[in-house]
Amino acid sequence: MLEVRGLTSHYGRIPALKGIDVDVREGELVALVGANGAGKTTLLRTLSGVQPATGGHVRFDGADVTHAAPDRRVGLGIVQVPEGRQVFAPLTVEDNLRLGAYRRGGKAAAATLERIYAMFPRLRERRASLAGTLSGGEQQMLAMGRAVMAQPRLLLLDEPSMGLAPLLVQEVFAYVRRLKEEGRTIFLVDQNARAALSVADRAYVLETGQVVLAGTGAELAANPQVQQAYLGL
Amino acid sequence: MSAELTQFLLTGITIGAIYALVALGFSIIYNASQVINFAQGEFVMIGGMTTVSLVDGGMPLPLAIALAVVVAAAVGLLLEKLAIERARGASVVTLIIITIGASIFLRGLAQLVWDKNFHALRPFTGSTPIAVFGATILPQSLWVLGVTVLIVAALGWFFGRTLLGKGMLATSHNRLAAELVGVRVKGMLLLAFGLSAALGAIAGILTAPITITSYDVGVMLGLKGFAAAILGGLGSGVGAVAGGLALGILESLGAGFVSSAYKDVIAFVIILAVLFFRPSGLFARRSAERV
C-alpha cells in the first residue's frame, strides 16, 4: 500500500532523512521507534506532504505521491494525527470533528460522526466545548477522531501517547488496536517503544535519519540492541 | 435625548458601519495570513470609482455596482496571486510592505485610469431626508445600515455554518492542522483576499453618494478601518463591527460637540492608544470570536 524508497528531506541544508526505505502493507500496523531527533516526525510530515521531500519516492497504491499536495493525499486516504495533537483550540469539539471530514463534505460526515461518538462517548458529552478546554487525553481522542472522520486508508499516528498518564496511555493503545481490528492500516510512531512494538505487526528502528533495523514487532522487542536502547532493559 | 445628539449618533452609526465593513476586510486577511493589508483602502476606492465611471458611462446602477464589486474582487485575487503568493516564505513584515507598495501602485493606476478629481455617485434612492426621533436620516444612510447588517449576517453564516468558512477559520487557528485535514491553505488565502476586496468595494460604493470619492479616498478610509479593526481586536469579526461603530460614533460626537477639525485626529489617537495600552483590542476576550 505504502512504498517509501530512498526518501530524503532537509531542513535548510541539514539532512533530516537520509534515504528511508519503508513498506506498509494493507491492514498492517507498522511501528517506527527511535530516539529524540531521529527524524520520526519528519518522516510522517514528509509522508503527509507538509514537509518537502528532497529525493526518493513515496508510492501509495502504486501511484507516485512524492510531491503531491497535502490535501490530495488526504483525499487518497493518507491521514495524519500529528505530534502534539494540534486540535483547533478555539473551535468546538464537533467543529473539529466535522473539519476532519473537510474533503468529504458535510453530509457524508454525519454517519462517521455518530461512529466516533460511539467510540469516544466522552467527545459526545463535550461536543459543544471548545477543544482547547479539553484535557490532554481528551484532546488526543479528538485528534484521533478528527483523523478517522477523513475515512483514512492509511493512518499516520505521531506519538499518540505523549505526555499522557499511564492509564490514558493504555486507553490510547486500546483505541489503536481497535482501529487495526476495524481493518485500518496504521503507521505508528511512539516514544513508548514497548507498547508500540507489542501492538505492531512489523516495526522499523530509525536513527539519525536512517532505518537501522527492521523486523516483526516480536523480533525487535527481543533484539538485545533494541532492548538496551529503547526498552530500558 | 436631544435632537442634536440623536443626529450625531445617526451620522456616527452610518459612518461607523462603513468603517466596520473595511475593518472586517482587514480582519479576514489578517486571520488568513497574519498580514495587515494596507491596500484594503484601495479596494474601497476601486469599488466607488468603478461604479461612478460605469454609471457615468450610462450603465444602470445595479449592474454597475455588481461589476464594480467583481472588479475589486479580481484586483484582490491578483494582488494575492502576483504579489503575496510569489513572496511565499517571506516574513509577515515583508508581506505587509508589499501591501503598502500595492496600495501606492493602485492609487497611481487609479489616477491614470480615471483622474485626480472628486466624483459623486447619485444616491441609490433619492435624497429626501427622513425624520426620526426629531433628527433626520438620508435614504442612503439606510442603505448603508441595511447592507451592512446583511453582510454581517452573511459572514456570520459563512464562518459559523459552512464547512468552507470553518476551514478558513481552522486555517487561521492552526495552519498545519488545517493542511492535515485536507484544507487547501493556499486557496484560503486567495479566498480571503477576494472576500476582503469585495467587502471593501461594497463599503466604497455605499459611501460614494455620501462622502464623494476620488483616487485617494482609500487612504483615509483604510486608516479608519484599520483603527476600527485594532480597536475591536484585529482578527475578531464581532470586534471589527463594534470597533467600527464605536469609532464612527466617537468621530461624529467629536466633530459635533468639539470641532470638526478634530474628526480625523480621533482615529489616529485611537490607533496609538490601543497599540500602546491594549494591543489585543478592547473587545478581544476569547480568540474563538475571530472571524
Ligand SMILES: Nc1ncnc2c1ncn2[C@@H]1O[C@H](COP(=O)(O)OP(=O)(O)OP(=O)(O)O)[C@@H](O)[C@H]1O
Ligand atoms: N523545523 C525544523 N527546523 C530545523 N530542524 C528541525 C526542524 N524540525 C526538526 N528538526 C531537526 O530534524 C531532526 C529530526 O527531528 P524530528 O522532529 O523529525 O525527530 P523525532 O524523531 O520526531 O523526535 P522526537 O522524538 O523529539 O519527536 C532533529 O535533529 C531536529 O532537530
Ligand SMILES: [Mg+2]
Ligand atoms: Mg517527533
